[in-house]
Amino acid sequence: MKKISLTTTLPYVNSDPHIGFALEIIQADIIARWYAQQGYEVFFNTGTDEHGVKIFRKAQEAGKDVQAYVDEYAAKFDNLKTTLNLSYNSFIRTTDSKHIAAAQEFWKRCLAKGDIYKKQYSVKYCSGCELEKTDSELDHGKCPIHPNLDIEIISEENYFFKFSAYQKPLLDLYKKQADFVVPEHRLKEIRTFVEGGLQDFSISRLKEKMPWGVPVPDDETQVMYVWFDALVNYISCLGWPDKKYSDWWPSIQFAGKDNLRQQSAMWQAMLLSADIEPSKQIVIHGFITSGGQKMSKSLGNVVDPFAIVDQFGADALRYYLARYVKPFEDSDFTVDRMKEVYASDLANGLGNLVSRVTNMVEKYCGGTFTRTQILGSVTVKAYGEALKTYRLDEALNVVWKLVDVANKMIDDAAPWKMAKDGKEMEVRALLGELTNRVLDINELLIPFMPATTEKITKAFEQPVKKAEPLFPRLEQ
Secondary structure, three states, X not given: XXXXXXXXOOOXXXXXXXXXXXXXXXXXXXXXXXXXXXXXXXXXXXXXXXXXXXXXXXXXXXXXXXXXXXXXXXXXXXXHHHHOOOOOOEEEEOOOHHHHHHHHHHHHHHHHOOOEEEEEEEEEEEOOOOEEEOHHHOEOOEOOOOOOOOOEEEEEEEEEEXXXXXXXXXXXXXXXXXXXXXXXXXXXXXXXXXXXXXXXXXXXXXXXXXXXXXXXXXXXXXXXXXXHHHXXXXXXXXXXXXXXXXXXXXXXXXXXXXXXXXXXXXXXXXXXXXXXXXXXXXXXXXXXXXXXXXXXXXXXXXXXXXXXXXXXXXXHHHHHHHHHOOOOOXXXXXXXXXXXXXXXXXXXHHHHHHHHHHHHHHHHHOOOOOOOOOOOHHHHHHHHHHHHOOOHHHHHHHHHHHHHHHHHHHHHHOHHHHXXXXXXXXXXXXXXXXXXXXXXXXXXXXXXXXXXXXXXXXXXXXXXXXXXXXXXXXXX
């Protein structure tokens, strides 16, 4: 059996899960389910990033033991599996003992390569990004991604990684694999960044100032910088340094645009330093905005995925994020728009189609039909190509054209009138085609709407009876 591995980034456990991470993990889940449907054995990883100054400070603010704090939040993120109907089979936490051991072994290999050294330095630092910032990256002295946070000045003796040594190897990687980062403009963006020259970056912090981190091997005064530790999860989840990890590595990695540098440059340089093959591919998505504004707690426009699922159901949210959020660019999300899509596409579109066809098959065909696949090769190819290139919206556009065609067939042919006119054979033929169209649509929807497709499959178990509404009317 062919194998493939996919992973999301690991969200920080310094706040509750939000709609932005729901987007990322749903995108990854759809691709994972699609590969499984094609006969692949899939390793699908997610988890939580549990070290670093943000988490340490949040735990202090809450008056909690740091481990107890991260345990509480890790459980909230793992609850997304049930809430969003996700299929991941690996949930790694960076406080896991196996991950810590892997991170320390990775450090040793980079050190042995001569790529880790110690020096005194002073730098501007954004605690929101957990990244050092140059003046050119700041907007009026603030990080553009976290303008509500003050830029900090860190001055201490830390270990550094020789990022500067990997400019040519990274550029060679980008040249060799034209789709290493998708979309294409993100590959161009990271290539431009690397061409501009790379600065070595700090990979540790003084333990006396920030004790919450993976201990640096053979130096009890330092802990690992959170990015160095966390990035290793992509191989530690596969069992690295055990050689069996190579059964699954390299992986496809899903990440937001604010993670472009870390995933496609820093992490790749670290892998090259440790003599490990680069990632398979980096898929970069945009941000979700609300009413045209970036989501933030201060504006009060952060969308809670748990609340959305409570109101609309998991498959409705999965559908909306896959079809109406652009795969690679910023897109807007509002509850009002979600209501519109729920009514038009789901209740009146797919739901109405299934209800009408099952009702008529029961009424005019005795609940029976013969299953034959009637999907055209052009449709199948367009759908598959869209998913291969992570264009989830285009794949669903293909499917919804089929939904619209089937509904129009019913409206145009009016089988109830045909039956009234005694055209029993014609009615049976039409409903046989409609039934098979619905079941073909159902197969295409399995990666996107797993619970709904199970209901449709059950609704067409013979003898067929009129299906219950797939998308009930929303309470006002």
